[in-house]
Amino acid sequence: xxxxxxxxxxxxxxxxxxxxxxxxxxxxxxxxxxxxxxxxxxxxxxxxxxxxxxxxxxxxxxxxxxxxxxxxxxxxxxxxxxxxxxxxxxxxxxxxxxxxxxxxxxxxxxxxxxxxxxxxxxxxxxxxxxxxxxxxxxxxxxxxxxxxxxxxxxxxxxxxxxxxxxxxxxxxxxxxxxxxxxxxxxxxxxxxxxxxxxxxxxxxxxxxxxxxxxxxxxxxxxxxxxxxxxxxxxxxxxxxxxxxxxxxxxxxxxxxxxxxxxxxxxxxxxxxxxxxxxxxxxxxxxxxxxxxxxxxxxxxxxxxxxxxxxxxxxxxxxxxxxxxxxxxxxxxxxxxxxxxxxxxxxxxxxxxxxxxxxxxxxxxxxxxxxxxxxxxxxxxxxxxxxxxxxxxxxxxxxxxxxxxxxxxxxxxxxxxxxxxxxxxxxxxxxxxx
Numbered sequence: 001x002x003x004x005x006x007x008x009x010x011x012x013x014x015x016x017x018x019x020x021x022x023x024x025x026x027x028x029x030x031x032x033x034x035x036x037x038x039x040x041x042x043x044x045x046x047x048x049x050x051x052x053x054x055x056x057x058x059x060x061x062x063x064x065x066x067x068x069x070x071x072x073x074x075x076x077x078x079x080x081x082x083x084x085x086x087x088x089x090x091x092x093x094x095x096x097x098x099x100x101x102x103x104x105x106x107x108x109x110x111x112x113x114x115x116x117x118x119x120x121x122x123x124x125x126x127x128x129x130x131x132x133x134x135x136x137x138x139x140x141x142x143x144x145x146x147x148x149x150x151x152x153x154x155x156x157x158x159x160x161x162x163x164x165x166x167x168x169x170x171x172x173x174x175x176x177x178x179x180x181x182x183x184x185x186x187x188x189x190x191x192x193x194x195x196x197x198x199x200x201x202x203x204x205x206x207x208x209x210x211x212x213x214x215x216x217x218x219x220x221x222x223x224x225x226x227x228x229x230x231x232x233x234x235x236x237x238x239x240x241x242x243x244x245x246x247x248x249x250x251x252x253x254x255x256x257x258x259x260x261x262x263x264x265x266x267x268x269x270x271x272x273x274x275x276x277x278x279x280x281x282x283x284x285x286x287x288x289x290x291x292x293x294x295x296x297x298x299x300x301x302x303x304x305x306x307x308x309x310x311x312x313x314x315x316x317x318x319x320x321x322x323x324x325x326x327x328x329x330x331x332x333x334x335x336x337x338x339x340x341x342x343x344x345x346x347x348x349x350x351x352x353x354x355x356x357x358x359x360x361x362x363x364x365x366x367x368x369x370x371x372x373x374x375x376x377x378x379x380x381x382x383x384x385x386x387x388x389x390x391x392x393x394x395x396x397x398x399x400x401x402x403x404x405x406x407x408x409x410x411x412x413x414x415x416x417x418x419x420x421x422x423x424x425x426x427x428x429x430x431x432x433x
Contacts, residue, residue, distance in 0.1 A: 005361045006398040009354065013393065016102050016350075017045060017386050025094055031087040037074050038066075038082045042387070044095055046070060047340070049383040051325045051347035053376045058330060059083065062340075069383060083336045092342035096168065099346050103353035104162040106429050114425030115297050116191070116306065119213070122160040123182055124310050125194040128317040129153040129173045132328035132337050139334040140172045148173070150328075152341065155180035158313045160426075163368060164352055165316070170341060178203070187212030191293075193310045199290070201264050201271050208292045215307050218275065218288035224262035227272075231256050232300045252286060254279040259300045276303045305424050312421070315369065323372040324348035351375045354400065355408065362405035365416075365428045370408035378403050 019041040026032045026040025046066035050056055053065070063079045082088070110117035131148035132140055142151030151173035159166045169180050177197040184206035192207065196217040207214050223246050229237040233256075240248045245262065252258065257278040264271040276289040289307055291298075298306075320326040326344040331337050355371035378400035385393040416422040 003398070005357055005401055006394055009357045009401065010394045010397045012102060012353070013382070013386060013397070014390065016098055017041070022095070026091055029087050029090050029094065031085060031091040037070070037072050038079060040091060042066075042070050043082065044092075044343075044346075045383055045387055047092070047343035048347045048350060049379060051340075051344045052323075052351060052379050053325075056325045059336075069380075069387060071388070080336075083339060084333045086335050089335050089338035089342060092339045092346070093170075096342045096346050096349070099349045100165055100168070103349055104159070104164040104166075105353070105356050106161060107163045107356045107359070108161050108421075108426050109429050111425035111427060115302060116424060116426075119189060119191045121190040122309075123166065123187075123190060123192045124158040124160055124313040125156070125181055125192060125198055126158075126310070126313045126317075127153050127155045127177050127180070127197070128320070130321065130327060133330060133332055135332040136334055136337060140337075142173045152328075152338075153177075154341075154345075156313065156316070157182055158316055160309060160312060163312070163356060164349060165345075168345060170338060184210045184212060187214075191215065191306075193307060195310070201266070202268070204273060204290060204292070205268070205271050213291070213293055215289055215291045215293070215303060217307070218290050220285065220288070222288065224264045224273075224275070227261040227263055230259045230295075232259065249286075252277055252279075257300055257304065259295065276300055278304060302424070309421055309424070309426070319351075319369055319372040320344065320348050324351070348372070354404065358401050358404040358408065359428055360430045361401050362409060363430055364405075365410040365413050366404065367408050367410045370410075371404055374407060375400075375404070 022041040022044050023035060023039055032040055043066070046069050047062065049069055050062050050065040056062060059080060060076065063074070063076050066079065067074055116122070129151050131142065131151045134149045137150040140150045140152045142148040153171055153173045153175060155169040155171065155177065156165050157167040158164070167182070178200050181194065181198055181200075181203060182192055184203065187207055188211040191213040193215045194217070196219050199216050199218050204214055204216065223244050226240050226243055226245055226248065229240040231237075240251075257276060260275040260277060262273055262275045273290045273292060274295065276291065278287050280287050289303055291303055293303065324344045324347045326341065326348070329337060329340055351372050352368050354375060355366050355368045358371070359366045381396040382393065382400060385396045410416070413422070
């Protein structure tokens with residue numbers, strides 16, 4: 001098993017870090033014309049490695065790390081000039097797309113008796129924002145101008161079953177979130193989940209029309225008409241039927257979740273949905289979950305437990321910001337700032353892939369969070385082999401997988417089965433294809 005997994009990982013590393021492929025990509029986007037010391041291949045390797053290390057504070061830190069990896073003495077100014085090119089962010093964005101395409105495996109699956117096993121994909125949608133240097137406010141205006149005049153937002157679709165992002169869009173922080181939801185036409189036999197920022201009634205209707213499913217958090221000021229109201233125990237509240245939600249909001253229970261059928265009406269006709277209403281003691285507010293999953297197949301508690309899986313994308317963002325150097329660097333060049341963001345994401349995607357490739361070797365659930373924290377212990381030998389001696393790469397990969405299999409297993413798999421992601425039958429796949 002160890003040799004097999006090492007060979008798979010080695011093959012994929014050679015594929016995504018192909019010298020011919022990356023140099024060719026750099027030339028196609030106009031990032032470089034002649035290959036000198038700072039080739040697209042070398043630069044990509046250097047950036048992905050350094051972003052996966054400990055906290056990087058400046059461009060100078062990246063420059064020094066590049067020289068150490070490539071065993072060269074490139075001066076700071078020509079190095080900075082390469083990163084400042086207008087083609088740099090496009091080059092790194094395309095590299096990130098290749099990473100998302102090739103560094104994904106089936107990591108999780110629902111047990112056959114789970115109602116959620118029917119879905120081909122489960123996509124979690126959310127965004128994360130962070131400040132960049134204030135002088136970039138013209139290119140990346142922030143929503144909170146006094147605190148962060150310049151900020152960016154990453155709109156991310158996370159494939160729950162592969163635990164990797166399937167789509168990332170980088171925009172100014174002022175862009176609205178809902179326009180970056182997965183296309184409804186792509187969601188046949190799939191489930192999409194999103195926070196209240198992604199609540200759009202027209203979108204819910206489109207997803208349903210195209211044979212997709214959704215669980216989306218609604219807004220507190222919604223005023224649909226209540227068609228039916230049933231408790232988890234099956235008790236029907238006929239007195240609330242055919243009334244606006246705002247008229248019964250003051251009568252809702254804080255101890256018993258409610259299962260409603262609701263309807264909106266617009267110019268295109270009625271929009272029907274199922275709504276799960278529950279009280280959140282933490283926020284002291286009601287939570288409204290909209291879904292088109294049938295009550296006969298998915299219980300009220302199934303919907304509540306499924307929506308908690310959306311927290312996986314928040315954990316992804318935490319790993320990106322804490323262990324992949326996803327932050328605003330001290331630069332006023334928008335191309336350099338954006339390019340480094342894509343480089344950070346490449347490093348984070350690589351770490352997750354290595355975590356998921358370790359699971360079949362360990363035959364235990366691997367913590368992507370622990371791998372994000374400790375992968376820098378085994379990252380440098382891999383990158384040096386990629387750049388200087390690829391015949392030794394497989395041995396370096398085997399050492400890395402062995403280290404991760406002993407130091408990055410999930411701490412509480414039994415607890416996961418009771419209260420965590422395994423509660424709904426979501427389990428690791430130990431033998432990815």
